[in-house]
Amino acid sequence: xxxxxxxxxxxxxCIAPHPPHxxxxxxxxxxxxxxxxxxxxxxxxxxxxxxSLADVEYDAIVLLSPHWQTYVGTHFLGLPHFKNLSVDPxxxxxxxxxxxxxxxxxxxxxxxxxxxEAGLAVKMMENPDFRVDYGTITxxxxxxxxxxxxxxxxSSNRSRHYYSVEVMQEMMIELGRVTREAILAxxxxxxxxxxxxxxxxxxxxxxxxxxxxxxxHITSHAMHLWDMRxxxxxxxxxxxxILDEMPEFTEQAIAESDGGxxxxxxxxxDVPSYPAILHGYGTIIGTGNAIVEWPARNYKEASE
Amino acid sequence: xxxxxLIGSYIVPVHPHTVLVPEQNEGWGRLRDAxxxxxxxxxxxxxxxxxxxxxxxxxxxxxxxxxxxxxxWVMVDNDFHDLGSIPYSFNIDENFAHAWNEANQKRxxxxxxxxxxxxxxxxxxxxxLKLLNPDNAIPAVIxxxxxxxxxxxxxxxxxxxxxxxxxxxRKAIAIAxxxxxxxxxxxxxxxxxDRIHSLKDDEWNHKILEFLSEGRLEDVGQLSRTIHQxxxxxxxxxxxxxxxxxxxxxxxxxxxxxxxxxxxLHGAGGAVVHLDPAPSGTGDKEYDEDDVEYFSGERNxxxxxxxxxxxxxxxxxxxxxxxEQNGPALWEPTESEDSVxxxxxxxxxxxxxxxxxxxxxxxxSGVGPRQxxxxxxxxxxxxxxxxxxxxxxxKAQTQAVIDNITRILEEAGGSIDDVLDVTTFLVDMDxxxxxxxxVWAETLGQVGPTRTTLAIRALPTPIAVxxxxxxxAR
Numbered sequence: 001x002x003x004x005x006x007x008x009x010x011x012x013x014c015i016a017p018h019p020p021h022x023x024x025x026x027x028x029x030x031x032x033x034x035x036x037x038x039x040x041x042x043x044x045x046x047x048x049x050x051x052s053l054a055d056v057e058y059d060a061i062v063l064l065s066p067h068w069q070t071y072v073g074t075h076f077l078g079l080p081h082f083k084n085l086s087v088d089p090x091x092x093x094x095x096x097x098x099x100x101x102x103x104x105x106x107x108x109x110x111x112x113x114x115x116x117e118a119g120l121a122v123k124m125m126e127n128p129d130f131r132v133d134y135g136t137i138t139x140x141x142x143x144x145x146x147x148x149x150x151x152x153x154x155s156s157n158r159s160r161h162y163y164s165v166e167v168m169q170e171m172m173i174e175l176g177r178v179t180r181e182a183i184l185a186x187x188x189x190x191x192x193x194x195x196x197x198x199x200x201x202x203x204x205x206x207x208x209x210x211x212x213x214x215x216x217h218i219t220s221h222a223m224h225l226w227d228m229r230x231x232x233x234x235x236x237x238x239x240x241x242i243l244d245e246m247p248e249f250t251e252q253a254i255a256e257s258d259g260g261x262x263x264x265x266x267x268x269x270d271v272p273s274y275p276a277i278l279h280g281y282g283t284i285i286g287t288g289n290a291i292v293e294w295p296a297r298n299y300k301e302a303s304e
Numbered sequence: 305x306x307x308x309x310l311i312g313s314y315i316v317p318v319h320p321h322t323v324l325v326p327e328q329n330e331g332w333g334r335l336r337d338a339x340x341x342x343x344x345x346x347x348x349x350x351x352x353x354x355x356x357x358x359x360x361x362x363x364x365x366x367x368x369x370x371x372x373x374x375x376x377w378v379m380v381d382n383d384f385h386d387l388g389s390i391p392y393s394f395n396i397d398e399n400f401a402h403a404w405n406e407a408n409q410k411r412x413x414x415x416x417x418x419x420x421x422x423x424x425x426x427x428x429x430x431x432x433l434k435l436l437n438p439d440n441a442i443p444a445v446i447x448x449x450x451x452x453x454x455x456x457x458x459x460x461x462x463x464x465x466x467x468x469x470x471x472x473x474r475k476a477i478a479i480a481x482x483x484x485x486x487x488x489x490x491x492x493x494x495x496x497x498d499r500i501h502s503l504k505d506d507e508w509n510h511k512i513l514e515f516l517s518e519g520r521l522e523d524v525g526q527l528s529r530t531i532h533q534x535x536x537x538x539x540x541x542x543x544x545x546x547x548x549x550x551x552x553x554x555x556x557x558x559x560x561x562x563x564x565x566x567x568x569l570h571g572a573g574g575a576v577v578h579l580d581p582a583p584s585g586t587g588d589k590e591y592d593e594d595d596v597e598y599f600s601g602e603r604n605x606x607x608x609x610x611x612x613x614x615x616x617x618x619x620x621x622x623x624x625x626x627x628e629q630n631g632p633a634l635w636e637p638t639e640s641e642d643s644v645x646x647x648x649x650x651x652x653x654x655x656x657x658x659x660x661x662x663x664x665x666x667x668x669s670g671v672g673p674r675q676x677x678x679x680x681x682x683x684x685x686x687x688x689x690x691x692x693x694x695x696x697x698x699k700a701q702t703q704a705v706i707d708n709i710t711r712i713l714e715e716a717g718g719s720i721d722d723v724l725d726v727t728t729f730l731v732d733m734d735x736x737x738x739x740x741x742x743v744w745a746e747t748l749g750q751v752g753p754t755r756t757t758l759a760i761r762a763l764p765t766p767i768a769v770x771x772x773x774x775x776x777a778r
Contacts, residue, residue, distance in 0.1 A: 129389040
């Protein structure tokens with residue numbers, strides 16, 4: 001673990017989407033359903049992301065999950081250990097995963113406290129019976145299948161639904177700012193992850209074999225165009241433009257950025273102007289998913 | 305036909321305060337008292353089934369129905385986890401769940417049952433069953449709220465449910481687990497400070513409850529979209545449970561309504577409402593929305609290209625006239641004194657009824673696999689518009705034929721078990737006999753009618769199989 005005497009560092013920021021289909025396709029022993037594979041483009045993308053970080057030392061993963069949806073502020077997992085069975089309420093046929101994960105409670109509380117001081121509504125989740133959402137588990141598994149790093153898990157405050165994309169983004173930018181401050185003050189090296197898809201219009205039917213890739217495609221051309229536009233911005237270091245266009249993207253692509261993860265991530269990375277690495281793109285039941293890495297460790301001067 | 309019926313409906317709030325901490329706020333306590341009042345009423349009614357439509361269980365792939373006979377776990381709310389945990393162990397009617405699922409599919413809905421160990425029963429369903437059925441004496445069934453469903457789909461969901469209630473002779477209670485206004489305070493509050501989030505929300509809630517207290521359920525259903533715009537935070541699921549509940553009550557406006565409690569739950573509007581089917585004597589039925597029997601909406605998004613026959617579909621006509629289209633024309637079924645016609649069966653391609661009753665027998669017109677509403681052909685058409693041969697699945701077509709026969713027989717008050725004699729027409733005996741025969745063996749083969757199978761050159765639409773049926777009349 002990093003020393004609190006040294007300055008903390010964000011070594012990378014990632015978009016790491018969470019459709020449970022990816023874990024289902026991987027057939028890990030923790031997941032009960034078994035598959036014949038599928039969604040390889042994205043799974044290979046996750047492989048490339050893991051390889052990119054294989055030699056990078058870090059102490060913790062800070063993850064914002066769109067599927068822990070909270071309406072009364074932003075919540076943080078606040079106990080050191082969670083072990084349970086996660087069954088996806090939407091795709092229970094694909095995802096029934098026995099998880100066992102560690103939480104960096106100190107770092108969670110540091111972010112929580114700074115957010116509270118900044119005027120954001122926050123709460124620590126300290127109920128031992130709480131079941132961690134499948135989005136966190138999916139991204140956690142795909143990013144780090146050996147689960148050897150503690151997590152900080154942040155809920156998705158659905159302020160976009162209560163107010164607007166603009167208000168959501170204002171709050172998430174503030175949350176990102178204090179997340180960054182807390183990480184730098186912690187002395188720890190951290191990977192920050194937004195666990196969201198891009199365009200998010202689902203198919204409303206499922207093929208007889210869920211992993212039948214002959215049935216997989218983006219739901220519409222418009223969704224594809226929006227996804228490619230965002231990916232261009234990722235790859236060309238135009239994070240500010242992403243934030244500027246977030247309202248249109250979120251509305252028109254029914255994007256999962258509505259959960260605030262992408263805005264929070266870019267703010268936590270201090271709105272990077274350096275290019276991100278696209279490790280993979282693919283669709284899952286029609287939704288657009290990109291696996292993206294901002295290698296902040298290589299741009300310390302630019303980012304700190 | 306047995307005499308199953310809906311003997312009552314309830315609207316109940318979803319948040320866990322009423323289970324975990326009713327003593328912390330007088331309003332929460334009054335809601336808890338109202339739950340207990342409703343539980344006693346349900347017990348006194350001798351209901352034998354509770355049907356829950358929960359807005360806190362969103363689904364994407366159609367509707368999902370819990371069929372695990374005994375789901376057990378511990379529920380912790382995403383927001384209100386600090387209030388405590390709710391262990392649950394429920395008594396689910398798995399047979400009803402499976403029957404409802406099948407009824408959904410017969411009416412064109414995407415639907416599936418869920419029976420996985422550890423499946424997370426949603427907070428709305430947990431609160432409802434904990435408080436309305438505390439000793440698990442009455443078996444229950446729970447259905448999800450589909451994110452993408454419109455009124456037509458939600459109405460058909462209710463009709464399919466009532467098909468099973470009636471056919472199984474149940475005395476059922478329908479329960480919508482939902483908030484009225486659903487805007488909560490976005491920050492933690494002290495329990496004593498709880499109130500409806502805004503005066504505007506409170507006024508709308510009172511208007512909704514005024515309608516419901518007068519038994520005007522369908523009026524609330526028709527206002528659902530407006531209510532959603534006015535007082536609903538745009539969460540995943542909108543104000544659609546009123547569509548389902550109204551569908552369960554034949555879209556009536558003259559129920560006997562009673563509001564047992566209305567209070568704030570962290571700013572949201574929570575109400576316990578009882579709707580008795582006894583006519584109140586007030587309120588005219590003004591049902592001016594499409595009364596849909598069979599769902600034929602946009603459910604085919606996995607296939608990028610429309611099938612040849614789907615392109616032939618034209619809209620329904622209320623005139624009974626021939627529907628103009630590019631291809632075999634669709635007709636309204638011919639009506640006569642002895643005819644039997646079903647909205648759940650595909651439209652004829654000529655002037656004839658689906659079936660005709662003569663004495664103790666029912667004679668069906670030739671039945672193909674076309675789907676009612678969409679005209680789509682399960683398993684695919686045998687050729688496209690230009691006549692180019694296409695690959696198709698004879699098993700899927702055969703099953704669809706038998707499903708259509710079942711719908712017509714059920715319209716006549718019977719079932720597939722009444723089939724006496726079948727003449728089957730195949731356009732390619734060499735290719736298709738084996739697959740057709742396999743499906744037959746699993747379905748009509750179990751019933752045991754006499755059968756003749758003929759090879760013919762063509763059928764009027766691009767299908768591979770058609771059956772001519774004689775059945776017992778009921």
